[in-house]
Amino acid sequence: MIKQMQRVIYIQDARIENILNSLSKSNFRSKFHLKQKDKDYIKEKGIEKIREHAYDFINKRLALEIIPNDGKQTPMKGHPVFIAQHATATCCRGCLYKWHKIKPGTKLNDEQKDYVVNVIMTWINREINKDEKN
Numbered sequence: 433m434i435k436q437m438q439r440v441i442y443i444q445d446a447r448i449e450n451i452l453n454s455l456s457k458s459n460f461r462s463k464f465h466l467k468q469k470d471k472d473y474i475k476e477k478g479i480e481k482i483r484e485h486a487y488d489f490i491n492k493r494l495a496l497e498i499i500p501n502d503g504k505q506t507p508m509k510g511h512p513v514f515i516a517q518h519a520t521a522t523c524c525r526g527c528l529y530k531w532h533k534i535k536p537g538t539k540l541n542d543e544q545k546d547y548v549v550n551v552i553m554t555w556i557n558r559e560i561n562k563d564e565k566n
């Protein structure tokens with residue numbers, strides 16, 4: 433059972449690594465980076481709190497079946513998760529379909545929400561670690 437769980441996590445991690453590598457080759461997506469104030473905010477709140485915020489935004493703005501303002505629901509600044517959403521193409525259902533093959537017009541299930549949040553948090557962790565190496 434544990435082995436199987438580890439395998440599922442491994443497959444998802446590999447998928448996320450692949451998609452993040454493809455996104456980093458997109459001119460548009462690769463322009464998004466966390467600013468120092470975003471990193472300070474993450475440090476102040478703690479990474480688990482940021483993950484909670486990510487779930488909250490996804491539930492309210494992305495997971496719905498019908499989103500009248502789809503494509504415009506994610507601000508370009510104001511929260512590190514918003515920046516991460518643009519960088520990872522999880523900003524709207526159009527981008528989510530194009531990059532992650534999750535179809536619009538249906539509610540996201542728990543597994544899909546977990547996946548989206550994991551993509552966002554993996555990107556955020558990369559941004560933070562990237563700087564620590566410099």
Ligand SMILES: [Zn+2]
Nearest residue numbers: 503523524527
């Ligand atoms: Zn979008």
